[in-house]
Amino acid sequence: MHNAAMYQPHMLSKELVAASTVPLVLSVLTEGESYGYALISRVRELSSGQIEWSEGMLYPVLHWMEKEGLVEAEWRESEAGRKRKYYRISRSGRRALADEKDQWLAVHTTLSRLWKPQTKPA
Amino acid sequence: MAGGAHNLEQTMETSDETGLNEVIGRWRAGLANTGTMRPTDLDELEAHLRDSVAELMRAGLSGVEAFIIAGRRLGTAGGLTTEFAKVNRHEIWLTRVLWMVGGVTVAVTVAKLSSAMANLAMLAGTQLGLKASALGWFALGTQWAVMLGMMAVGWFGGERLFHRLSAAVVQARAHSFLTAVVVLVALTLATGITLGSEYLTLNLVGHSEVSSALIYRSVSGMLMPLVFWPVVVFWLLRCRTRVSVG
Numbered sequence: 001m002h003n004a005a006m007y008q009p010h011m012l013s014k015e016l017v018a019a020s021t022v023p024l025v026l027s028v029l030t031e032g033e034s035y036g037y038a039l040i041s042r043v044r045e046l047s048s049g050q051i052e053w054s055e056g057m058l059y060p061v062l063h064w065m066e067k068e069g070l071v072e073a074e075w076r077e078s079e080a081g082r083k084r085k086y087y088r089i090s091r092s093g094r095r096a097l098a099d100e101k102d103q104w105l106a107v108h109t110t111l112s113r114l115w116k117p118q119t120k121p122a
Numbered sequence: 123m124a125g126g127a128h129n130l131e132q133t134m135e136t137s138d139e140t141g142l143n144e145v146i147g148r149w150r151a152g153l154a155n156t157g158t159m160r161p162t163d164l165d166e167l168e169a170h171l172r173d174s175v176a177e178l179m180r181a182g183l184s185g186v187e188a189f190i191i192a193g194r195r196l197g198t199a200g201g202l203t204t205e206f207a208k209v210n211r212h213e214i215w216l217t218r219v220l221w222m223v224g225g226v227t228v229a230v231t232v233a234k235l236s237s238a239m240a241n242l243a244m245l246a247g248t249q250l251g252l253k254a255s256a257l258g259w260f261a262l263g264t265q266w267a268v269m270l271g272m273m274a275v276g277w278f279g280g281e282r283l284f285h286r287l288s289a290a291v292v293q294a295r296a297h298s299f300l301t302a303v304v305v306l307v308a309l310t311l312a313t314g315i316t317l318g319s320e321y322l323t324l325n326l327v328g329h330s331e332v333s334s335a336l337i338y339r340s341v342s343g344m345l346m347p348l349v350f351w352p353v354v355v356f357w358l359l360r361c362r363t364r365v366s367v368g
Contacts, residue, residue: 035169036166036169036170037169037170037173037174054195054196054197054201055170055174055195055196055197056167056170056196056197056201056202056205057197057201057202057205059163059166059167059170059205059206060205060206060208060209063163063209064209067209075162078169082169082172082173083165083169084166084169085162085165085166085169
């Protein structure tokens with residue numbers, strides 16, 4: 001509910017946020033293992049603030065991904081001595097990401113072709 | 123003067139740190155009370171919150187100010203509860219069942235112990251030479267005294283006992299097999315103690331035919347919880363495997 005109020009016109013819709021969370025997480029994890037807070041910061045940075053997750057909601061998704069075997073997780077102590085749960089992409093996570101990539105690219109390519117005439121100056 | 127100012131600054135910093143830990147503690151307890159999150163979920167959310175607070179404090183906010191903003195970014199308790207409840211559905215159910223099992227065990231043990239004490243009072247009463255209604259009143263009085271005593275313990279030690287029971291439930295989730303054994307042994311023993319004391323009482327009072335009949339009831343009474351052993355053990359083992367995957 002508080003989410004809707006947070007949306008600005010340039011921000012991703014709720015449906016797109018929900019659909020893109022898993023491929024985004026998997027893609028960030030291909031850069032190396034990470035933890036929740038760092039994952040969110042990375043996505044915010046890469047999207048120039050256009051993808052803003054309601055931060056706490058990421059964790060149930062991560063736990064679901066862990067249960068599905070898309071990621072592996074491990075509790076470790078951080079430099080600051082704080083306990084942190086680190087996530088790593090698994091082999092089946094890489095396969096799932098390859099599938100996602102095909103699908104997102106298919107949508108992207110199609111939309112790009114359709115929008116091309118409009119974006120070109122007459 | 124400079125030293126004094128420094129001290130004041132230090133004191134303010136410490137009180138901010140203490141205040142921050144206090145509000146984080148309260149925030150965590152509030153989420154824990156929703157019953158939808160595992161202790162590790164709370165650890166993970168708290169680590170996130172503290173990372174977020176640290177970053178905001180580097181930007182110049184006070185601890186408590188940073189907490190307010192970081193908490194807002196993390197999400198409302200309502201929103202978090204809904205999302206966590208979806209992935210922890212099984213866990214939540216297991217916790218509820220464990221609370222029920224704990225409640226039943228406590229209630230049955232209290233009831234059985236008080237009637238065992240009443241039986242022992244009857245035994246003591248016959249030794250003191252009490253007869254008929256005097257003996258009955260004596261036993262009844264003892265039973266009520268024991269019941270009220272236990273209720274008083276529950277009432278005055280309520281909060282501490284509740285925390286003990288909460289801790290036991292957390293432990294029980296990790297050791298489901300042991301829990302099943304402990305609960306069933308406790309129920310069997312409680313039944314056994316009561317019926318055993320009834321047997322002794324009736325036998326000493328002189329109703330040996332009734333007391334021998336009671337042996338069969340004792341045995342069947344003690345076997346009753348045994349009927350549930352395979353069911354409970356199977357069910358809890360199944361829970362354990364599923365939970366460890368999740």
